[in-house]
Amino acid sequence: MASSAYKLIPGDFTPIPSLAPERVVNLRPVTAFSGEVGAVGVAVTSDADVPDGVGLDREALARVGFDGKLGQTLVVPGPAPTTILVGAGAAADVTAATVRDLAATFARAATSSARIGMRLPDTDRVDAETIGRVAAEGILLGRYRYSELKTEPKTVTLEAVELLVDAADVAGATAGIAHGVVAARAAAVARDLANTPPGHLTATDFGNVAVSLAESFGLEVEIADKAKLIELGCGGLLGVNAGSAEEPRMITIRYTPNDPSTGHLALVGKGIMYDSGGISLKPSDPMHLLMKMDMGGAAAVFGAMTALRDLGCTTTVSAFLMCTDNMPSGSAYKLGDVLTARGGTTVEVKNTDAEGRLVMMDGLVLAAEQKPDAIIDIATLTGAALMALGPATAALFGNDQALVDQVRSASSPTDEQLWQLPLEKKYRKTLDSDIADIANLGGPYAGATTAALFLSEFVDGLPWAHLDIAGTMQSEADDGWRSKGATGYGARLLIETAMTFSPTR
Ligand code: BES
Ligand code: MN
Ligand code: ZN
Numbered sequence: 001m002a003s004s005a006y007k008l009i010p011g012d013f014t015p016i017p018s019l020a021p022e023r024v025v026n027l028r029p030v031t032a033f034s035g036e037v038g039a040v041g042v043a044v045t046s047d048a049d050v051p052d053g054v055g056l057d058r059e060a061l062a063r064v065g066f067d068g069k070l071g072q073t074l075v076v077p078g079p080a081p082t083t084i085l086v087g088a089g090a091a092a093d094v095t096a097a098t099v100r101d102l103a104a105t106f107a108r109a110a111t112s113s114a115r116i117g118m119r120l121p122d123t124d125r126v127d128a129e130t131i132g133r134v135a136a137e138g139i140l141l142g143r144y145r146y147s148e149l150k151t152e153p154k155t156v157t158l159e160a161v162e163l164l165v166d167a168a169d170v171a172g173a174t175a176g177i178a179h180g181v182v183a184a185r186a187a188a189v190a191r192d193l194a195n196t197p198p199g200h201l202t203a204t205d206f207g208n209v210a211v212s213l214a215e216s217f218g219l220e221v222e223i224a225d226k227a228k229l230i231e232l233g234c235g236g237l238l239g240v241n242a243g244s245a246e247e248p249r250m251i252t253i254r255y256t257p258n259d260p261s262t263g264h265l266a267l268v269g270k271g272i273m274y275d276s277g278g279i280s281l282k283p284s285d286p287m288h289l290l291m292k293m294d295m296g297g298a299a300a301v302f303g304a305m306t307a308l309r310d311l312g313c314t315t316t317v318s319a320f321l322m323c324t325d326n327m328p329s330g331s332a333y334k335l336g337d338v339l340t341a342r343g344g345t346t347v348e349v350k351n352t353d354a355e356g357r358l359v360m361m362d363g364l365v366l367a368a369e370q371k372p373d374a375i376i377d378i379a380t381l382t383g384a385a386l387m388a389l390g391p392a393t394a395a396l397f398g399n400d401q402a403l404v405d406q407v408r409s410a411s412s413p414t415d416e417q418l419w420q421l422p423l424e425k426k427y428r429k430t431l432d433s434d435i436a437d438i439a440n441l442g443g444p445y446a447g448a449t450t451a452a453l454f455l456s457e458f459v460d461g462l463p464w465a466h467l468d469i470a471g472t473m474q475s476e477a478d479d480g481w482r483s484k485g486a487t488g489y490g491a492r493l494l495i496e497t498a499m500t501f502s503p504t505r
Helices: 058-063 096-109 128-143 167-195 203-217 226-232 235-241 286-293 296-305 356-369 383-389 401-414 425-431 447-456 491-500
Strands: 026-030 039-044 073-076 082-087 115-119 160-164 220-224 249-255 264-275 316-326 338-340 346-348 374-379 394-398 418-420 464-468
Touching: 026 128, 026 167, 039 096, 073 096, 082 096, 096 115, 096 128, 115 128, 128 160, 128 167, 167 286, 167 296, 167 491, 203 220, 203 249, 203 264, 203 296, 203 316, 220 226, 226 235, 226 249, 235 316, 235 338, 235 356, 249 296, 249 356, 264 286, 264 296, 264 356, 264 491, 296 316, 296 374, 296 491, 316 356, 356 374, 356 447, 374 401, 374 491, 383 394, 383 447, 394 401, 394 447, 401 418, 401 464, 401 491, 425 447, 447 464
Parallel strands: 026 160, 039 082, 039 115, 115 160, 264 316, 264 374, 374 464, 394 418
Antiparallel strands: 073 082, 220 249, 249 316, 338 346, 394 464
C-alpha cells in the first residue's frame, strides 16, 4: 500500500493492523467464567470489602504493598487462571471513567493471556450498559499495541474477554459492549494511522486506505489529488506541500444516515503526515520524533467516520482531511510568501512551521460551502496548547457556545478531557499583515488562541468549534485508556458528538 521509495516496506505491511480479521476480539458478558480464561482481573477498591474469592484480606494485601489505589495491580500467585487484582480507588469515587481506566490497566497486566475474564467493581451508580461499554473500551484500548513493524512481536493477541455480570445485567451489558467495541475500534484505527511512520503512510497512502475501506464502513470517499486541488484553489494545502516530493491529498468522506434526522455536521482534520517545520525547520529534539503524528486530527476524524453506520448515527457527517507533509527543499514555500486560500483570502507566511492553519483554512472554506449546521475541526495545531493544558487535556474554542457545550458534554462519557479557552478578539490584530489579508503567525502570547482566531475567519460565520489536540495526541506512558504512543484522542469524542448532535440555530 505504501508508496515511499526509500523504505523497504515489509511485504505484508498493512496500514491499519487493528482491522485485521484475526484481531476481532470476542467480548461477552458471562454470569460465571468459562474454563478458558488464562487470567482473571478483580477490581479492588481502597476502602470497601475485598471481593470474596480473592482469598486475601486487606492486611495481607497491604503487606505486599497493594492498597487498592487506582492504577495499582497485583498478580496473585496460584493455580491457573491467574488472578490479577486491580486498584479501583475509593468506592465512593468509582465512576464510568474509573472502570474504563482500570479495565485498561488490567488488560495490560494480563498481556500474556489471549483469553481473559474481568470482575468489575460493584457500583450502583453506573448502569450495566455503561459498564459494558467502558469495560470494552478500556480493555481494547489498554491492550492496544502498535507492533506492525516488529519482525517478532512479543505481544499475545487478545482473543476473548468475559465480563462477569449479574444475570439481570446481561442484556444491558451486551448492548454496551457492542457500542464500546465499535468506539474502541475507531480509536484503534486512529492510533494505527498516527503510529505509522511517515515513510510508510504518505498522504497518497492515506487516501488509498480511505478508498479501500469506504465500502465496508458505509462511507462515500472522494480524493482530490494535486491537479484537483489546483482546480479547487486550495492554496494553503498546495503551499505547504510545495517542498515535498510527495503529492498532497484532500480526502472527503460522507456518511449519509438511512434516516437523516439530526442535521448535518462537517468535520475538518489536520493531516500533516510529517511536520519538519519546513524552511522554519524544527530542531531534532525528541518532540519532533512525534511529528509523524501531526495527522492525529485527520486520523481521529477518519476513525470516527468508521463508527457512524454501525452505531446508527442519524446526523449526516461530511469530513475533509487535509493531507500533506511539511518539508524544506528548493521548491518549498518560503517566509514572506503569500498564499491564497480557497475563496480568495490572502495569507502572508511568517513562519512555515505554522502550517496547520494553512491547510485547515482550505478545508474550513470547503466545509462551509456545504452549508452544514456546524463545523468542528480537530488539529495538532500548537505547542502552546500543550504548554497551557499538558498532555491530558485538549483545548476547545468556538464561536457558538451552544455548539461548544455539545462538544463539552460529549467529552464526559468518553473521558477525553478538554477545556474551553477564550477566542479573544483583542488578539486578532497580532495576525495583521502589511501585505496580505492576514498573517499565519500571531504574537508571542496565547498561541493556541491566535491560531484559533486565524481559523475562525474561514468558517463563513457558521457555528464552529475547534479542538487543538497537540497535547493529547500521544502519551509518554501507559496511563489508563491512554496507552503509550498515539492515543487516538478525538475519535470517540467525535463519534459521541455526532451521535448527540443537534443544530444550534
Ligand atoms: N504540529 C505543530 C504543533 C505541535 C507541537 C503538535 C507539539 C504537537 C506537539 C505545529 O505545526 C507547529 O509547529 N506549531 C508552531 C506554531 C508556531 C510556529 C506559531 C508551534 O506551536 O510552535
Ligand atoms: Mn508546524
Ligand atoms: Zn504541524
